[in-house]
Amino acid sequence: MALFAFPDFDYTSFDVPTPYYVVDKARIRRNMELLKHVQDRSGAKILLALKAFSTWGVFDTMSPYLAGATASSIYEAQLGHEYFGKELHIYSPAYSKAEINYLKTVAHTIVFNSVNQWKTFESKLSNCGRKIEIGLRVNPEYSEVKYEMYNPCTSRSRFGIREDGLYGVSLDGVDGFHFHTICQQGSDVLERTLLHVEQRFDRYFPMLKWINFGGGHHITRMGYDVEHLINLLIDFKERTGLQIYLEPGEAHVLYSGFIVTSVLDIIANPNNLSVVIVDTSAAAHMPDVLEMPYMPEIVGARRTIEEADAPLESARYKYIIGGKTCLSGDIIGEYQFKKPLIVGDRLVFSDMSQYTMCKNTMFNGLQLPSIVSCDSDVPGGDFKLLRQFGYEDFKSRLS
Ligand SMILES: Cc1ncc(COP(=O)(O)O)c(C=O)c1O
Known part of the structure; x- marks a missing residue:
């Protein structure tokens, strides 16, 4: 490092x-080239998680390389819409009616944290005159993050639907799943995590178009095993037929x-x-x-x-x-x-760069x-x- x-x-x-x-754009470009290489080789799409880095003055150095951005609030969504372009995804632990009213005008994808929230806004979104992809965040109840503050899979977690929360639920209208359980970790952690995701949720995969593996993938860190990641992504895609998204934040701007x-x-x-x-x-x-x-x-x-x-x-x-x-x-x-x-x-x-100017x-x-x-x-x-x-x-x- x-x-x-x-x-x-x-x-x-x-x-x-x-x-x-x-912020050194030359260093960001090096990260972007590596992330583009991962996308080109694997077919996965990579989004910038705006929560980590929303310095819009350098988005023109990033946007050409990426599939889009992902927001965690309506302000980030507005920023992504105005300055990043391309696919705008959003995930938040809960949305208000007013937020959905705005998001339905700009979002490419909205990920819900609970079945209840999805059902509350389902008809509003399906009748809004734009096709908006709908995702559900799932909780595979497996994370190797040691520090509780950053572990989304503790027994007290408020993130994502656990396996039993989907029993008896029709997924009609759901386009994809999202999970986020990794923090500054390598592809070995992703490999072990995927075993748990598949064990709990793979029966639903044939009904879906895509799956988002969340953030935390430290792809641009020195020593990260990029080839292993690419092989994992290719293998998962071949087995499931799902379009894969990754939405790291830090990896885009590490060392920059x-x-x-x-x-x-x-x-x-x-x-x-x-x-x-x-x-x-x-x-x-x-x-x-x-x-x-x-x-x-x-x-x-x-x-x-x-x-x-x-x-x-x-x-x-x-x-x-x-x-x-x-x-x-x-x-x-x-x-x-x-x-x-x-x-x-x-x-x-x-x-x-990461988690400073925006925090x-x-x-x-x-x-x-x-x-x-x-x-x-x-x-x-x-x-x-x-x-x-x-x-x-x-x-x-x-x-
Ligand atoms: C849902 C979600 N996606 C993406 C990220 C970005 O993670 P990172 O900046 O660690 O790559 C986070 C970070 O907390 C997150 O909560």
């Missing part, structure tokens, strides 16, 4: 105040985004471990750092948790890097640098990082400032 995450390209060179997210931030202060601490305050925040600008949790990499630095690896340098300067909010836990992590840091240094956090907050009234695109394949980087945020953005969400 570090090989690809640590770029030669200098993302700090753009003359705009920090903090800023920078960075947060460029400045050192504002360095507070000496005992034990040779100074604390650095930067003009970004884990809590507000990279929430998954606290929620997952994980520690992002910094270009040119080493995470202290990696100390067991071969030493980078003998002399290292250790710092705890913390954000600019009042939350005590707003700590990004502990890092080691080759040179001492000074106030004004720009640091680059890597892998910051950040203005907690503490903190300024949101600007959004910048670039293209590291173009001389000079073709930096573009897509969006800057200010006080009005903070005020306009409140009253």
Whole structure:
């Protein structure tokens, strides 16, 4: 991962105040080419899950390679409709009447979480004057996700219809099934999951046109077994005749985004471990750092948790890097640098496209990082400032 995450390209060179997210379209293109290869070889269709990445300013780099996008709300659906085009799918744990009234004007596919919700809106959708594909989310009651927060198959799960929930239900009017049980995992997990899906639901397959394997497939991650995935997809399609959809979010933009931030202060601490305050925040600008949790990499630095690896340098300067909010836990992590840091240094956090710009907050009234695109394949980087945020953005969400 570090090989690809640590770029030669200098993302700090753009003359705009920090903090800023920078999305490198060259890196997205590499992901897109791999995803297109999977689609071309396997016949599966791949959608972008907008919940992970909805930076519409770079959708023109993605849309030509993909079958469409999938939304989890009406705002994402509207964004997908306006800026992504192609097939627009939607899944939400529940819909209101008003939401269905909007979705029936733009959706290609609507996936319901329960038989009850499907039945509630069935006639409205079949009489709306457009053909809308109908899907049901099923719950195969098998997931290898260890962390409960991200496991959709626990006994308390509210996601999808379990096997016994379909007993006695006529699937007349249902076009496909959807399941989502994987999180940042490989094709080996998909293979084991499919055994459970088929064991519980394959008797319904002859009545369906398609099946959506959900997200969580880390297809573009270094070391992902792409050939194994393609073989699984081909085999499943040949055996069932179903059109397969995949709807990852992260995989589209892995390794493509960075947060460029400045050192504002360095507070000496005992034990040779100074604390650095930067003009970004884990809590507000990279929430998954606290929620997952994980520690992002910094270009040119080493995470202290990696100390067991071969030493980078003998002399290292250790710092705890913390954000600019009042939350005590707003700590990004502990890092080691080759040179001492000074106030004004720009640091680059890597892998910051997914679940950041679409999930950040203005907690503490903190300024949101600007959004910048670039293209590291173009001389000079073709930096573009897509969006800057200010006080009005903070005020306009409140009253
Ligand atoms: C239904 C559904 N589809 C797709 C995704 C995208 O998953 P990922 O970004 O992990 O690939 C998610 C993520 O939670 C999801 O809940």
